[in-house]
Amino acid sequence: MIILITGATHVGKTFLAQRLLEKNNYPYLSLDHLKMGLIRSGYTTLTPEDDDELTDYMWPIVREMIKTAIENKQNYIIEGCYVPADWRKSFDEKYLENIEFICLAMTEEYIENHFSEIIGHESEVESRLTEADFTMDELKQWNRWYMDSFGSAGEKVVLIEDDFEMTMKKFLEEESI
DSSP, X not given: OEEEEEESTTSSHHHHHHHHHHHHOOOEEEHHXXXXXXXXXXXXXXXXXXXXXXXXXXXXXXXXXXXXXXHTTOOEEEEOSOOOTTGGGGSOHHHHTTEEEEEEEEOXXXXXXXXXXXXXXXXXXXXXXXXXXXXXXXXXXXXXXXXXHHHHTTOOXXXXXXXXXXXXXXXHHXXXX
């Protein structure tokens, strides 16, 4: 089984991946780590700010990693924002039946009511550099993009509307993954 998690920055992708690792004992890969490996090694001239281009650049690699894991009957959690909204077009049905997809997004109201808390948890699972120019409006815009893009593609979007911990707990209890 492949568990593919996407969503905007700071939405809890890594947190959910960590909880799923603990629940299922599946290894996970952060697409941010793959991104930085490609950038730091010089295999691309793209920068961490080139999100759209990075998705186009990385998705063929990630897609083939997923196919290989499925063919080898391996379980894997892959989390990151570098997943195209039309990701399903990349796979035949024999692959799709082995992929569990999760898109996380925060509502504007949640972001307004919890912005400082969201920023305060950015290194909850992994230490990461803070984004000095990161704003509430940017976070709202990114989350709206995920809701619109993945919703329009027919994907279910797990909305964080009120209580992050309860949303994650409920999701982990209700889902069979």
